[in-house]
Structure formats: C-alpha cells, structure tokens
Amino acid sequence: MAQQTPKSIIVIFGATGDLAKRKLFPSIFRLYRENKISEDFAVVGVARREWSNEEFRGNVQKSISNLPTFGKDAEKFASHFHYLPFDVTNIESYQNLNGLLSELDEQYNVPGNRIFYLAMAPEFFGPIASNLKQEGLTATKGWSRLVIEKPFGHDYDSAEELNEQIRHAFDEDQIYRIDHYLGKEMVQNIEVIRFANSMFEALWNNQYISNIQITSSETLGVEDRGRYYESSGALLDMVQNHIMQVVALLAMEPPIKLTPDEIRSEKVKVLRALRSVTAEEVNDYFVRGQYGKGVMDGEEVIGYREENAVDPESNTATFVAGKLMIDNFRWAGVPFYIRTGKRMTEKSTEVVVQFKDLPMNLYRDKSADLQPNLLVIHIQPDEGITLHLNAKKETGGATSTPVKLDYNNSSDKMNTPEAYERLIYDCMLGDATNFTHWDEVALSWKFVDTISEAWSKEKATNFPNYESGSMGPKESDKLLAENGFHWWSVKPVADSDSE
Ligand SMILES: NC(=O)C1=CN([C@@H]2O[C@H](COP(=O)(O)OP(=O)(O)OC[C@H]3O[C@@H](n4cnc5c(N)ncnc54)[C@H](OP(=O)(O)O)[C@@H]3O)[C@@H](O)[C@H]2O)C=CC1
Numbered sequence: 131m132a133q134q135t136p137k138s139i140i141v142i143f144g145a146t147g148d149l150a151k152r153k154l155f156p157s158i159f160r161l162y163r164e165n166k167i168s169e170d171f172a173v174v175g176v177a178r179r180e181w182s183n184e185e186f187r188g189n190v191q192k193s194i195s196n197l198p199t200f201g202k203d204a205e206k207f208a209s210h211f212h213y214l215p216f217d218v219t220n221i222e223s224y225q226n227l228n229g230l231l232s233e234l235d236e237q238y239n240v241p242g243n244r245i246f247y248l249a250m251a252p253e254f255f256g257p258i259a260s261n262l263k264q265e266g267l268t269a270t271k272g273w274s275r276l277v278i279e280k281p282f283g284h285d286y287d288s289a290e291e292l293n294e295q296i297r298h299a300f301d302e303d304q305i306y307r308i309d310h311y312l313g314k315e316m317v318q319n320i321e322v323i324r325f326a327n328s329m330f331e332a333l334w335n336n337q338y339i340s341n342i343q344i345t346s347s348e349t350l351g352v353e354d355r356g357r358y359y360e361s362s363g364a365l366l367d368m369v370q371n372h373i374m375q376v377v378a379l380l381a382m383e384p385p386i387k388l389t390p391d392e393i394r395s396e397k398v399k400v401l402r403a404l405r406s407v408t409a410e411e412v413n414d415y416f417v418r419g420q421y422g423k424g425v426m427d428g429e430e431v432i433g434y435r436e437e438n439a440v441d442p443e444s445n446t447a448t449f450v451a452g453k454l455m456i457d458n459f460r461w462a463g464v465p466f467y468i469r470t471g472k473r474m475t476e477k478s479t480e481v482v483v484q485f486k487d488l489p490m491n492l493y494r495d496k497s498a499d500l501q502p503n504l505l506v507i508h509i510q511p512d513e514g515i516t517l518h519l520n521a522k523k524e525t526g527g528a529t530s531t532p533v534k535l536d537y538n539n540s541s542d543k544m545n546t547p548e549a550y551e552r553l554i555y556d557c558m559l560g561d562a563t564n565f566t567h568w569d570e571v572a573l574s575w576k577f578v579d580t581i582s583e584a585w586s587k588e589k590a591t592n593f594p595n596y597e598s599g600s601m602g603p604k605e606s607d608k609l610l611a612e613n614g615f616h617w618w619s620v621k622p623v624a625d626s627d628s629e
C-alpha cells in the first residue's frame with residue numbers, strides 16, 4: 131500500500147518547552163526523513179518567549195542533532211518551522227496566529243488542515259480550545275484536530291469539567307488524547323498477539339490463566355518534576371492512564387472489526403467490569419510506596435522527600451502495586467497484578483501472563499523443575515515475546531527442563547518508530563485508534579478516584595518504605611503471596627527467570 135503523506139500545519143502550543151524539544155521535534159523530523167510527511171507541511175511554534183524564526187529553527191535543529199539520521203536535511207526541515215510569540219490568555223495572539231496560518235496555507239499548499247498540539251500546562255487546555263473556536267481558527271475548508279497531553283484532569287470531576295470545556299469547541303472525533311503507551315510497538319502488538327494466534331486466544335481466559343502481571347519500573351527519580359509529581363504521584367501519573375490502558379488491551383473481548391469505535395467499545399466494557407474497591411478495602415487491594423535514599427549504579431541517590439520542590443514530609447506515592455479484578459465471564463477469579471514506580475532496580479515494562487498448572491505433575495518423581503507456562507510481552511527496553519515452556523533438554527537428562535522461546539522485535543531499534551512519532555502520524559491521518567476516548571478516561575478516573583481519595587485522607591506513616599534501587603516495598607510481594615503467587619522477573623530476556 132502506498133504510504134500516505136498528509137498535508138497539514140501543526141501548531142505547537144508550548145514550543146519552547148521540554149516536551150516539544152525532547153519528543154515532538156525529533157518525532158516530526160523522523161516522519162520527514164521517512165517521507166511520511168511531504169514538503170507540504172509547516173510547524174508553527176507558539177509560546178511567550180520573544181524568539182525569532184531563526185532562533186526557533188536553531189533550537190529545533192539542536193533538538194534533533196543527536197539523531198542518527200541528522201544531516202543536511204536538517205536545515206531544510208527546520209525551514210518549515212515558524213515561531214510566533216504568543217500568550218494563550220490574550221485574544222490578540224489568536225488573531226495573529228489565524229493570519230499567519232492563512233499565509234502558511236498558501237505558502238505550503240495546505241488545504242486548511244490543522245493540528246493544534248497542546249504541549250502546555252493542563253490549566254490552559256480548556257481556554258485554548260475555546261479561544262481557537264471563538265477566533266475562527268478551526269473554521270477552515272480542511273480539518274482541525276486537537277491533541278491534548280496528559281494529565282487529563284486530576285480526578286473524575288476535573289476531567290469531566292475539562293472535557294466539557296473542550297467539547298464546546300471540538301467534537302469528540304476531533305480530540306486526540308495522547309497516552310504515549312498506546313504508541314509503543316509492543317503495546318500495539320498486544321492485540322496482534324491475542325487476535326492473530328489461535329493458540330493464545332483459545333487459552334485467554336480464567337480456565338487456563340492463573341494471573342496476569344504488568345510491571346512498569348523506572349530507575350529515574352522524580353528529577354525536576356517535583357512540583358507536578360507532588361500532586362499526582364504514581365497512581366495518577368502512571369496507573370490511571372498507561373497501566374489501565376494496558377489492562378484494557380489485555381482483557382478486552384475481540385472487537386468485531388479493527389476500527390477505533392469497535393476497539394474502544396471493547397476496552398470500555400473491561401473498564402466497566404473492573405471490581406470497584408471501597409475506601410475500606412483500598413489497602414487490601416493496593417500498596418503504596420515512596421523511595422528513600424539508596425545506591426544506584428554505584429552512586430548514592432537521595433530519597434523522594436529530599437528532591438527539589440517536594441515536601442520534606444510528603445505523602446506522595448512514587449510506587450503503586452495493585453490487584454485488579456475484572457468481574458466478567460472471561461476473567462472472574464483471575465487477578466491482574468500491576469506495579470509501577472520510580473527509582474526501582476531497572477527500567478523495564480513487561481506483561482507476564484501466567485498459565486495455570488497442569489492437574490498433575492507426571493515428572494515429580496524425577497525431581498523435575500516444572501515451571502508454569504508464561505507468556506512474557508517485553509514492552510521496553512527490549513521489545514519481544516518470550517514463551518516459557520517445559521521440555522526435555524539433552525543436558526537436563528530424561529526429564530523436564532524449563533526452556534524459553536524468544537522473539538526479539540528490537541533488532542532494528544534505529545528504525546522502530548518512537549511512540550510520539552506513530553501517534554503524530556496517526557493524528558495526521560485521522561486515525562484515533564491509539565488515542566483515548568472520553569469514555570475510557572472517565573471510567574478509569576472513577577476507578578482510581580476511590581484509591582486516591584482514601585490515600586489522601588490517610589497519611590502513610592511508613593514512608594519512605596523502599597530503598598532506591600529496589601523493587602519497591604515488601605508489601606507488594608505480600609499482595610501476590612496471599613494468593614500463592616510471586617512477581618516474575620522484570621529482567622531482560624537473556625537474563626534469569628525469576629526474582
Ligand atoms: N515533558 C515531558 O516529558 C512530558 C510532558 N507532558 C505534558 O506536556 C505538557 C507540557 O509539558 P512540558 O513541555 O514538560 O512543560 P514546560 O514547562 O517545559 O513547557 C511549558 C510551555 O508552555 C509555555 N507557556 C507557559 N505559559 C504560557 C502562556 N501563558 N502562553 C503561552 N505559552 C506559555 C512555555 O513557554 P514560555 O515560558 O516561553 O511561555 C513552555 O513552552 C504538560 O501538560 C505535561 O504534563 C506529558 C508527558 C511527558
């Protein structure tokens with residue numbers, strides 16, 4: 131199929147900021163180098179700083195200078211970038227932007243197609259959307275799409291309020307709520323692994339699966355985001371969005387078609403079937419943690435409470451583990467264990483599907499090491515799948531030995547598109563499959579709200595309760611142990627099997 135090269139102008143609100151520099155410019159450059167966008171495109175950066183076009187283009191070039199494909203095209207690429215000093219609270223700014231966009235439509239032969247990418251603090255999302263509409267920036271012959279970064283609210287009520295604000299200006303199908311996990315290769319692969327393999331789909335239920343584990347661990351601490359993180363913590367920062375999306379993809383029924391509406395409708399059913407947890411039950415189902423100091427890579431690192439812009443008595447969780455139950459026919463009785471945290475042993479995101487044991491072990495008299503079958507989906511940094519089986523191995527004698535079948539998807543890392551690259555391209559094509567619909571966001575907030583409310587009312591007296599460089603507090607192990615399980619390794623494919 132011929133590659134599509136959509137024509138559009140991308141307006142980046144917050145173009146002098148961190149996200150634009152680290153993710154957006156490099157992703158647009160990669161799309162350009164891969165000929166996924168034609169020469170008929172422009173990017174308009176807006177922010178308060180009084181930059182000139184030249185200054186902006188210099189910054190764009192700097193942000194892509196360490197990419198392997200950086201070369202002579204960089205200057206030509208940067209020439210498509212234009213800068214407009216802009217205050218999002220000032221109506222005149224929108225009028226100036228409208229004038230510039232009309233000129234650029236002519237110059238780049240773009241038929242009024244516009245992406246408004248809001249890479250700004252969330253309190254501006256609603257006002258920007260209304261002003262864009264009010265000042266006529268969306269009234270073109272082409273299409274207009276609004277890309278919204280996280281966080282989408284800080285609880286259900288604020289998310290609903292924000293949604294209402296942006297829905298006054300944009301229809302649901304014009305709104306692209308970014309969840310960058312949905313742009314990751316192996317997260318997208320979950321659907322393919324499930325729905326393109328009869329052997330997995332047949333076993334994908336409570337008759338054959340004992341539990342599913344999702345781990346997203348980070349080695350970094352909170353860095354310079356202390357102010358934001360204090361009000362979010364791991365629950366809002368990672369669980370409400372990324373982890374819940376992965377749960378929905380793992381648990382959903384096969385959609386009747388691979389369209390955004392059908393997939394969303396199945397994901398929504400999973401989120402509706404999540405067993406809600408009462409305030410009294412929160413600590414039976416969820417564990418929170420906060421990192422203290424420790425040693426990582428041979429260097430001493432400070433604890434969360436010593437980080438910049440963090441309250442020295444902070445109650446914010448930098449680690450969350452939980453047991454999610456999905457009360458439907460397919461999943462009744464199967465716990466979905468999740469855990470995520472900062473300053474953990476390694477940077478890794480993995481899904482482990484543990485299959486039930488056989489009714490009897492025929493090899494027990496041969497003191498065989500019979501392990502449960504596991505399907506491991508390596509999301510990052512390795513990308514691939516490992517199937518853990520038992521087989522006779524010559525070196526293991528005439529008995530059963532655990533063996534692994536590996537598929538490595540990351541051999542060509544240079545050319546694997548980055549999550550943001552995929553998502554920006556999808557947005558240009560008008561494909562909202564890998565963006566979150568309001569229904570999903572709403573259900574996810576409703577589930578998470580009980581937990582965050584309970585935790586905000588009850589101070590964690592044991593914080594900090596895990597050392598930097600560890601796998602989180604020991605209570606997270608107990609969560610599984612009480613059902614006879616344990617966390618499987620988050621180590622890369624080639625390393626050992628279990629912790
Ligand atoms: N950085 C990251 O890795 C990630 C960020 N996000 C989300 O992306 C969004 C942006 O984050 P990030 O880039 O880190 O934030 P930054 O603080 O680095 O950037 C904010 C931007 O907003 C501009 N700005 C602030 N006030 C105004 C105003 N009144 N009018 C016009 N421009 C203004 C700033 O420019 P100036 O000062 O020149 O006005 C700057 O360009 C946030 O919603 C964040 O949650 C999501 C995931 C990851």
Ligand SMILES: O=C1O[C@H](COP(=O)(O)O)[C@@H](O)[C@H](O)[C@H]1O
Pocket residue numbers: 346348367368479
């Ligand atoms: O959204 C966020 O995600 C990152 C982790 O993303 P990953 O792609 O590196 O797994 C996390 O560090 C950040 O706190 C959070 O806001």
